[in-house]
Amino acid sequence: MSILLLLLFCASLFFGSRPIPVLQAALDVARRADTVVALILTEVRLPRALIALFAGATLGLCGAAMQGLLRNPLASPGLVGSASGAALGAAVMLYSGLAASFWLALPAGGVAGALSATLLVYLLAGRSAGTATLILAGVAVNSLALSLISLLINLAPSPYAVREIVLWMLGSIANNSLDDFWLMLPGTLLGWLLLAGSGRSLDALTLGEESARTLGVAIDRLRWRVFAAVALAVGSAVSVTGAIGFIGLVTPHLLRPLVGHQPGKLLTVSALGGAILLLCADIAVRLFPAGTEIKVGVLTSLIGAPFFLYLIMKSRRWQT
Numbered sequence: 001m002s003i004l005l006l007l008l009f010c011a012s013l014f015f016g017s018r019p020i021p022v023l024q025a026a027l028d029v030a031r032r033a034d035t036v037v038a039l040i041l042t043e044v045r046l047p048r049a050l051i052a053l054f055a056g057a058t059l060g061l062c063g064a065a066m067q068g069l070l071r072n073p074l075a076s077p078g079l080v081g082s083a084s085g086a087a088l089g090a091a092v093m094l095y096s097g098l099a100a101s102f103w104l105a106l107p108a109g110g111v112a113g114a115l116s117a118t119l120l121v122y123l124l125a126g127r128s129a130g131t132a133t134l135i136l137a138g139v140a141v142n143s144l145a146l147s148l149i150s151l152l153i154n155l156a157p158s159p160y161a162v163r164e165i166v167l168w169m170l171g172s173i174a175n176n177s178l179d180d181f182w183l184m185l186p187g188t189l190l191g192w193l194l195l196a197g198s199g200r201s202l203d204a205l206t207l208g209e210e211s212a213r214t215l216g217v218a219i220d221r222l223r224w225r226v227f228a229a230v231a232l233a234v235g236s237a238v239s240v241t242g243a244i245g246f247i248g249l250v251t252p253h254l255l256r257p258l259v260g261h262q263p264g265k266l267l268t269v270s271a272l273g274g275a276i277l278l279l280c281a282d283i284a285v286r287l288f289p290a291g292t293e294i295k296v297g298v299l300t301s302l303i304g305a306p307f308f309l310y311l312i313m314k315s316r317r318w319q320t
Contacts, residue, residue, distance in 0.1 A: 012049035060274020063248025068202035068263030081117030084145035089113020110239020118231035171244035171297020191233025199264025246304025
């Protein structure tokens with residue numbers, strides 16, 4: 001998977017509406033020659049590939065962590081409100097016009113929205129809430145955030161603002177710069193760091209909460225550690241890419257049999273798988289004819305929905 005990820009990253013630098021000589025562009029960058037191919041590589045292809053890699057890895061990793069923590073295969077990174085909160089924060093920046101006047105406003109609003117939504121889930125559920133209460137609190141916050149986004153779209157002062165909010169909600173990696181990547185990187189890495197070392201606790205949690213406590217796992221501390229990590233990492237990623245669905249849901253399902261259904265081992269593998277899936281999706285949308293590139297979030301949804309239909313049909317066969 002690591003080799004495949006490296007190959008896809010290199011392919012992402014090459015493929016586009018028109019391929020470029022990557023080696024020649026790299027040499028031009030090393031010589032500091034302001035050629036067209038060098039500018040395309042550094043200003044367009046490299047930021048897009050890096051953001052796809054880190055955002056995909058974040059969604060896959062956080063999806064596996066949430067499913068392991070809640071012991072629910074339908075749990076997703078956005079269950080604690082981080083994704084919808086980030087979308088609401090970004091929508092507020094677009095609605096107010098701050099995103100057009102200040103380049104930092106959109107991602108900063110997304111991160112602030114993600115953290116605020118997660119904090120609200122914490123306040124609603126309480127420190128020692130059970131899994132069911134946490135899920136209900138997350139569903140309530142998600143519904144509230146999506147309702148407020150719909151209200152902003154309805155009250156938008158101009159068709160341009162509506163278009164910007166809707167297009168951002170579709171999810172895209174295009175038109176981002178290295179500044180956007182550096183902006184999402186600190187929160188993403190901090191989230192990854194918080195999840196590091198949680199694998200053994202997630203493995204113990206598969207035996208049940210009471211059994212995990214007897215093995216020395218602090219359930220409340222683990223729960224909010226994972227929640228904080230997901231809020232930081234997903235909020236930082238979504239604030240730059242927009243809403244990209246199904247990566248965090250599909251990736252753990254695909255890879256879980258390869259690691260013996262162990263949540264701890266699934267974390268790293270899901271990070272690699274999420275990066276691979278998002279890079280593949282981003283390369284695929286570039287291969288559409290010029291002028292008709294679709295949003296990468298639309299493509300991931302088109303792939304993810306049939307996958308879950310397949311899971312439903314498979315579970316029905318098991319029951320019969």
